[in-house]
Amino acid sequence: MFLRMENIVKDFGVVKALDGVSLTVGESEIHGLLGENGAGKSTLMNILAGIFPPTSGEIYINGIKQENITSKKSTEAGIRFIHQELNTINDLTVYENLFIGEEILNKYHLLDKKAMIQKAKEVFIRMNIDIDPQEIMVNLDTSRKQLVEIGKALLFESKLIIMDEPTTALTNKEIDNLFTIMKALKKEGVSIIYISHKMPELFEICNKYTVLRDGKFIETGDFKNIDEKKATELLVGRSIVEETIKEEHKKGEVIFEVRNLSCSPHFENITFQLRAGEVLAVTGLHGDGRGELAEALFGSRLLTEGEILMNQKPVNLKKIKKVMQAGIGMVPRNRKERSIIKDLSIRDNLSIAHFVCNHKQLFINRKEEIERFEKNQKVTRIKVGSCEDYITSLSGGNQQKVIISRWLEMNSSVYILDNPTQGIDVGAKFEIYKMIHELAKAGKSIIVFSAEFPEIYKIADRCLIMYKGKVNAELTKDELSEVKAMYYATGSNMEELK
Amino acid sequence: MNTETTFQANARSKFKKFYAQHTYVFSFIGLIIIAAVINKNFLTYANLSTLMLQSAIKGVIALGMTLIIISGQIDLSVGSITALVAGLGVVVLNTTGSIFLMLIFCIIFGAILGLINGLLVTKGRIAAFIVTLATLSAYRSIIVQLGQGGPFNVGENVYKSFRLIAAGTFLKIPNLAIIFVIITIIIALIMDKTKFGRYVYAVGSNENAARLSGVNVNKIKTMCFAITGLLTGISAFLLSSRLTSITAPNAGVSFELDAIAAVAIGGTSMNGGRGRIVGTFLGIIMLQMIEGILIAAKIPPFLTGLVKGIIIILAVLLQSKKER
Numbered sequence: 001m002f003l004r005m006e007n008i009v010k011d012f013g014v015v016k017a018l019d020g021v022s023l024t025v026g027e028s029e030i031h032g033l034l035g036e037n038g039a040g041k042s043t044l045m046n047i048l049a050g051i052f053p054p055t056s057g058e059i060y061i062n063g064i065k066q067e068n069i070t071s072k073k074s075t076e077a078g079i080r081f082i083h084q085e086l087n088t089i090n091d092l093t094v095y096e097n098l099f100i101g102e103e104i105l106n107k108y109h110l111l112d113k114k115a116m117i118q119k120a121k122e123v124f125i126r127m128n129i130d131i132d133p134q135e136i137m138v139n140l141d142t143s144r145k146q147l148v149e150i151g152k153a154l155l156f157e158s159k160l161i162i163m164d165e166p167t168t169a170l171t172n173k174e175i176d177n178l179f180t181i182m183k184a185l186k187k188e189g190v191s192i193i194y195i196s197h198k199m200p201e202l203f204e205i206c207n208k209y210t211v212l213r214d215g216k217f218i219e220t221g222d223f224k225n226i227d228e229k230k231a232t233e234l235l236v237g238r239s240i241v242e243e244t245i246k247e248e249h250k251k252g253e254v255i256f257e258v259r260n261l262s263c264s265p266h267f268e269n270i271t272f273q274l275r276a277g278e279v280l281a282v283t284g285l286h287g288d289g290r291g292e293l294a295e296a297l298f299g300s301r302l303l304t305e306g307e308i309l310m311n312q313k314p315v316n317l318k319k320i321k322k323v324m325q326a327g328i329g330m331v332p333r334n335r336k337e338r339s340i341i342k343d344l345s346i347r348d349n350l351s352i353a354h355f356v357c358n359h360k361q362l363f364i365n366r367k368e369e370i371e372r373f374e375k376n377q378k379v380t381r382i383k384v385g386s387c388e389d390y391i392t393s394l395s396g397g398n399q400q401k402v403i404i405s406r407w408l409e410m411n412s413s414v415y416i417l418d419n420p421t422q423g424i425d426v427g428a429k430f431e432i433y434k435m436i437h438e439l440a441k442a443g444k445s446i447i448v449f450s451a452e453f454p455e456i457y458k459i460a461d462r463c464l465i466m467y468k469g470k471v472n473a474e475l476t477k478d479e480l481s482e483v484k485a486m487y488y489a490t491g492s493n494m495e496e497l498k
Numbered sequence: 499m500n501t502e503t504t505f506q507a508n509a510r511s512k513f514k515k516f517y518a519q520h521t522y523v524f525s526f527i528g529l530i531i532i533a534a535v536i537n538k539n540f541l542t543y544a545n546l547s548t549l550m551l552q553s554a555i556k557g558v559i560a561l562g563m564t565l566i567i568i569s570g571q572i573d574l575s576v577g578s579i580t581a582l583v584a585g586l587g588v589v590v591l592n593t594t595g596s597i598f599l600m601l602i603f604c605i606i607f608g609a610i611l612g613l614i615n616g617l618l619v620t621k622g623r624i625a626a627f628i629v630t631l632a633t634l635s636a637y638r639s640i641i642v643q644l645g646q647g648g649p650f651n652v653g654e655n656v657y658k659s660f661r662l663i664a665a666g667t668f669l670k671i672p673n674l675a676i677i678f679v680i681i682t683i684i685i686a687l688i689m690d691k692t693k694f695g696r697y698v699y700a701v702g703s704n705e706n707a708a709r710l711s712g713v714n715v716n717k718i719k720t721m722c723f724a725i726t727g728l729l730t731g732i733s734a735f736l737l738s739s740r741l742t743s744i745t746a747p748n749a750g751v752s753f754e755l756d757a758i759a760a761v762a763i764g765g766t767s768m769n770g771g772r773g774r775i776v777g778t779f780l781g782i783i784m785l786q787m788i789e790g791i792l793i794a795a796k797i798p799p800f801l802t803g804l805v806k807g808i809i810i811i812l813a814v815l816l817q818s819k820k821e822r
Contacts, residue, residue, distance in 0.1 A: 319714075320709065332707075337706055342704060353712055356693075356712035356713055363692060
């Protein structure tokens with residue numbers, strides 16, 4: 001056995017990200033690590049790569065117990081990590097990115113550019129792709145950036161490569177190339193931990209699997225012995241499958257309309273309508289312009305063209321306050337960076353949008369604010385000790401409920417939810433799904449931006465799938481399936497047209 | 499666990515929380531004890547009122563600096579604003595003979611100079627550090643040129659009545675101390691009880707989130723600079739009354755250092771988002787007390803700068819330790 005991780009526990013404050021997880025990977029093995037987003041896969045891999053230490057648990061590499069594993073030690077042990085998000089430095093060249101932190105030096109201890117460029121070329125030839133090592137990173141599209149990221153792992157000899165969703169931005173041809181390389185590596189005795197949400201890929205390339213759910217170890221075994229249905233069941237867990245009854249929403253008049261919205265270079269020519277009581281999902285893969293579109297709908301990004309209509313009236317997008325007054329509310333992605341105000345109390349975090357639009361008195365009345373909090377707390381079931389505490393004292397799920405309450409308090413007609421369940425536990429996720437259903441029932445319109453297919457499936461009436469800044473497909477609830485969503489999100493239809 | 503020990507544990511954790519949030523109160527009490535031990539006359543009425551009197555002029559500026567730092571900015575130009583407003587204020591006083599007109603001039607002109615800082619930071623998208631470093635140099639240069647290096651003296655006709663503003667007392671309390679306390683209360687109310695106050699904290703804590711909640715971030719930042727300019731204008735008015743002669747190259751020099759030091763000692767986070775007006779109020783008094791202690795301890799006056807520098811670093815070090 002090359003790697004043995006036993007009983008790994010990891011706490012992030014109140015949140016238990018991993019609860020007694022074990023993982024064993026042999027030599028020449030491609031090991032599929034399965035789990036929904038938030039199941040703890042990335043946390044486990046970050047521990048293995050020495051990015052942060054486990055709260056408790058043991059790690060053995062080649063049978064030797066590892067104490068205080070750091071990223072340096074992990075790299076020395078031959079472990080390479082291809083990250084899910086692209087960690088590229090856009091102003092540097094491709095080869096500088098490849099060798100960052102591990103530059104080749106000449107005898108005078110200066111950078112040996114020639115050797116690095118040569119080695120980069122060799123790697124790209126091996127990967128069967130055509131990238132110039134001296135190209136500036138910013139000129140590469142998302143799929144090529146991802147290939148560079150993969151190339152990093154092949155530069156140096158390694159024993160174990162962790163691939164965290166490496167194919168999200170790749171075309172089918174590029175995925176085939178990647179699989180060929182992976183098979184070659186396996187023959188050389190290299191092991192791979194492969195994280196992916198795409199079942200067909202997992203079954204094609206992996207021989208072993210380990211399933212995590214909610215930070216707990218569920219099962220490990222041979223892919224030979226299971227099928228896709230069984231794997232999905234392990235992944236999702238039975239009890240939850242039964243809970244996900246899709247609800248019908250009664251739809252009213254068109255209330256929100258987007259016409260020819262463009263913001264170069266992120267997205268262009270986006271047009272859609274939204275009815276009262278409708279839940280619209282917008283999905284796609286990294287680099288699809290979805291996040292920028294969400295911002296533009298709320299007036300926080302300058303448009304190059306197009307307009308937004310609310311009840312047939314154009315919305316003034318110059319000022320966010322005007323957008324709010326038109327009846328649009330927004331729960332942004334990346335809660336920590338964009339929505340929570342860490343130095344304000346829970347109740348101030350809730351009331352701030354109210355202060356901007358509806359608060360008219362000179363002074364803030366403490367009693368009124370506490371009442372406002374308690375009123376919302378009943379609806380969104382926020383669990384708190386005191387609403388005077390800092391918002392950072394809450395768990396991620398409760399923080400998000402405060403942010404949702406911020407907009408419920410505004411009584412908006414259209415809610416833009418950008419990745420609303422990011423980094424929160426499964427229980428809170430379901431409460432948020434329920435809230436979305438309830439809002440829709442109350443005649444509110446909701447646009448959910450999400451990359452998590454299981455989530456979209458549970459809540460959406462309709463789904464727009466974006467690819468490279470354009471709406472590539474629109475699927476109704478009945479047409480919606482993960483395979484179809486992936487097909488359009490990867491732009492496979494475009495490839496076939498060529 | 500019986501109820502009594504639970505009560506004790508509760509009280510202890512409450513005390514810990516209070517201590518963490520209001521460390522400046524304990525530093526203040528500690529300093530008073532030290533000062534009283536070193537200087538037998540420290541706790542006399544005369545000494546305490548002198549202390550307040552000395553703190554007031556810089557204190558009013560430090561109140562504005564607190565807003566600026568909570569909102570995540572910095573203003574290095576307050577000393578130069580003081581000189582420019584005070585110098586021209588004296589000219590206004592001498593030509594009009596009206597103290598009231600001079601006060602109005604100082605308030606408006608100070609606010610305008612602060613507004614210029616704010617607009618350069620927000621509309622020009624230049625870092626506050628750079629903008630105010632530039633205006634620190636520019637504002638001072640204007641007044642030195644206008645005064646041709648010489649002083650601006652308050653004219654004979656208004657000298658007596660004007661001098662009385664800073665030198666006078668009300669119910670045996672120095673006027674300056676009363677003005678300082680009143681302005682402190684007003685600013686503390688604004689920061690604690692109004693929407694504007696909440697926005698200042700919000701902008702300093704998370705600018706992005708504040709913007710996405712509809713807060714006009716640029717307006718709030720600009721207003722912080724304008725308010726600081728306005729308060730500095732008031733301070734310049736008081737300084738003119740106290741000195742009755744403004745020497746352009748010297749007036750208000752290193753006021754920004756004292757104001758920032760007071761804010762830091764007062765427990766305001768240098769990263770923005772957290773801080774209290776009361777802290778700054780006590781902070782400037784503490785700074786003045788330390789100067790007094792240095793004199794009493796016969797430390798050469800040339801070394802006060804060194805001591806202030808060390809105090810700023812220590813205050814911020816303690817803070818970042820808490821935030822970690």
